[in-house]
Amino acid sequence: MNYAGVIEFVREKIADNGRPPNYPFRDRFEHTMRVYRWAIKLQAQIGGDLEIIALAALLHDVGWEEGREHGEVGAEIAVEYLDSIGLEPEKISRIGEIIRIHDDKDTEAELSLECKVVMDADLLDEVGAISVLWDSMATACEEEANYRKAYNRIKSFYTGNRPKIRRCKTEVARLEFDRRLKLLEDFLTQLERELF
Ligand SMILES: [Fe+2]
Ligand SMILES: [Fe+2]
Structure with missing residues (x-):
C-alpha cells in the first residue's frame, strides 16, 4: 500500500x-x-x-x-x-x-475489532496533554484572556470528559485514557499550587 x-x-x-x-x-x-x-x-x-x-x-x-x-x-x-x-x-x-x-x-451495535481500534484512537485525541494545549490556546483566542480563565477551562474540560472513559472499546485504550486523566488531575493540582 x-x-x-x-x-x-x-x-x-x-x-x-x-x-x-x-x-x-x-x-x-x-x-x-x-x-x-x-x-x-x-x-x-x-x-x-x-x-x-x-x-x-x-x-x-x-x-x-x-x-x-x-x-x-x-x-x-x-x-x-x-x-x-x-x-x-x-x-x-x-x-x-x-x-x-x-x-x-455510544453505539450499541456489534463492532469489528478494527472499528474499535479506530474509534478508540479518535477518542483518545480529545484528552490528555493535548487537551491542555487546546484549552490554553482556546482561552488565548478569547477577549481578556488570562491564566485563571485557562485554568477554569482545563478544569471544566477535565470534569466533563472524565466520564467519556466508558466510551473506550478496548482495554488498552481504557488504560491510556485513564493515564491521561491522571495526568490532567496532577496538572490541575500542581497548577493550583502555583497559581493560587
Ligand atoms: Fe469524525
Ligand atoms: Fe476524528
Whole structure:
C-alpha cells in the first residue's frame, strides 16, 4: 500500500471539504495523523487487520457536507477513493463501515475489532496533554484572556470528559485514557499550587 499517496489524498480532501474550523489552531489533518499513529500503536497491542485500521484511520474524517452525517459522507468518499486505487472490495466495505459509524461512540451495535481500534484512537485525541494545549490556546483566542480563565477551562474540560472513559472499546485504550486523566488531575493540582 502506498500510504504516502493516501496521506496526500487525505490532506487535499480535508483542506477543501469546507468544514469550518471551530478554532484557528485546530488542524483536522494533524488530528487525522495523530489518530493514524495511535491506531497503529493500539493495533500493535490488540491486533486486528493493520491495513484496514491504517486506512480507516487515515480516511475517517475526510467527509463534510452541511446537513448530512459526517461519517456517511466520509464513507462515500473513502469507498470511491479506495476503489480507484484497487483495494479488494471486501476490505473497502469494511473500511467504509468503520468510517460510516466512527462518530457514534455510544453505539450499541456489534463492532469489528478494527472499528474499535479506530474509534478508540479518535477518542483518545480529545484528552490528555493535548487537551491542555487546546484549552490554553482556546482561552488565548478569547477577549481578556488570562491564566485563571485557562485554568477554569482545563478544569471544566477535565470534569466533563472524565466520564467519556466508558466510551473506550478496548482495554488498552481504557488504560491510556485513564493515564491521561491522571495526568490532567496532577496538572490541575500542581497548577493550583502555583497559581493560587
Ligand atoms: Fe469524525
Ligand atoms: Fe476524528
